Amino acid sequence: xxxxxxxxxxxxxxxxxxxxxxxxxxxxxxxxxxxxxxxxxxxxxxxxxxxxxxxxxxxxxxxxxxxxxxxxxxxxxxxxxxxxxxxxxxxxxxxxxxxxxxxxxxxxxxxxxxxxxxxxxxxxxxxxxxxxxxxxxxxxxxxxxxxxxxxxxxxxxxxxxxxxxxxxxxxxxxxxxxxxxxxxxxxxxxxxxxxxxxxxxxxxxxx
Amino acid sequence: xxxxxxxxxxxxxxxxxxxxxxxxxxxxxxxxxxxxxxxxxxxxxxxxxxxxxxxxxxxxxxx
Numbered sequence: 001x002x003x004x005x006x007x008x009x010x011x012x013x014x015x016x017x018x019x020x021x022x023x024x025x026x027x028x029x030x031x032x033x034x035x036x037x038x039x040x041x042x043x044x045x046x047x048x049x050x051x052x053x054x055x056x057x058x059x060x061x062x063x064x065x066x067x068x069x070x071x072x073x074x075x076x077x078x079x080x081x082x083x084x085x086x087x088x089x090x091x092x093x094x095x096x097x098x099x100x101x102x103x104x105x106x107x108x109x110x111x112x113x114x115x116x117x118x119x120x121x122x123x124x125x126x127x128x129x130x131x132x133x134x135x136x137x138x139x140x141x142x143x144x145x146x147x148x149x150x151x152x153x154x155x156x157x158x159x160x161x162x163x164x165x166x167x168x169x170x171x172x173x174x175x176x177x178x179x180x181x182x183x184x185x186x187x188x189x190x191x192x193x194x195x196x197x198x199x200x201x202x203x204x205x206x207x
Numbered sequence: 208x209x210x211x212x213x214x215x216x217x218x219x220x221x222x223x224x225x226x227x228x229x230x231x232x233x234x235x236x237x238x239x240x241x242x243x244x245x246x247x248x249x250x251x252x253x254x255x256x257x258x259x260x261x262x263x264x265x266x267x268x269x270x
Contacts, residue, residue: 008237035234043241154234172257179253180245190243191250198250200236202258 005037006102010148011062012040013088015071025192026137027066029166030144032196034156036064042189055088063105064151065092066144070113070135072121086122093125109147111140138163169199 010031014024031038039058041051059065067089072081089110096106110125112118115132118125129147133140142159149156157165176195177184187195 032236035237037237037240039240043239152234156234172261175257175260176250176253179256180249182245188244190239190241191245193239194243194245194247194250195254197236197239198247198254202251202254203263204236 006061007063007105007151008036009039009062009064010036011059011065011092012038013065013067013085013092014040015068015082015085016042017071020068020071022137023068023133023135023140026141026166027068027144028193029169029196030141030159030162031066031148032193033162033165033200034145034148035152035154036148038193040189043193056091059088059092059095060099060103063102063107064148065089065106065108066111066147067092067108068111068133069118069122070111070133081121089125107151109144111143137166141166165200165203168203169196172199 012024012027012031014020014027016024028038028040039062041055041058044054044058067085069085069089072083072085074081089108092106092108095103096108099106108129110118110128110130111133112130113132113135117132118130131143131147133143138159141163145156145159145162173195174184176199177187180191182191
């Protein structure tokens with residue numbers, strides 16, 4: 001892995017459930033449209049590797065990280081919150097603090113649904129870059145784009161441009177999937193990302 | 208020599224690639240790190256077909 005790969009890789013620490021899917025896909029799209037590479041646990045399909053080890057390896061390969069804590073909430077059945085996202089955020093911050101060389105350059109964006117909600121369950125992260133997306137796709141895209149702009153050496157489109165491109169991509173997605181004999185609702189992560197990158201390249205060259 | 212030869216600059220003009228073609232000083236779309244269940248060529252064909260059908264395909268000779 002070259003330094004360029006490390007600097008342009010963004011670790012995505014988000015929920016993978018159905019309710020979050022629209023936000024998740026919008027964030028992935030924004031990362032690629034900003035010229036970065038999204039890295040996420042869903043891209044690995046190696047059952048022989050321990051899940052947490054897989055995540056640590058991925059964190060070590062990414063300079064940047066987007067951590068969404070908006071789904072840290074009480075589960076109706078278990079009456080307990082899900083804590084995978086804060087755990088992975090802790091691993092990322094630990095790598096920055098205790099790591100050596102390029103690991104020290106790590107930077108992260110923390111997302112939540114509401115401003116200051118995090119103070120009620122993880123107040124120690126105060127002082128980090130924390131933004132509220134309000135479960136809104138447009139706002140999430142804008143936040144991700146503006147944050148990534150700080151780490152980009154080239155010009156990247158505005159949040160509203162990425163949002164309108166994403167809307168056009170979503171409109172075309174069923175037709176593209178139909179042509180590939182894929183079902184939009186069953187689309188696996190790696191296929192979704194491939195569709196995003198190829199569509200962005202063609203769309204960019206056509207414009 | 209009577210005339211002084213103009214010194215060539217090794218520096219490329221801003222906004223050009225190594226091939227000399229103009230760029231927009233813009234980000235490039237990176238490839239995903241892992242392979243999916245469909246080939247890149249098949250996805251490219253599907254994307255182009257959909258863009259062609261909606262009249263948004265790339266103009267010929269612009270690449």
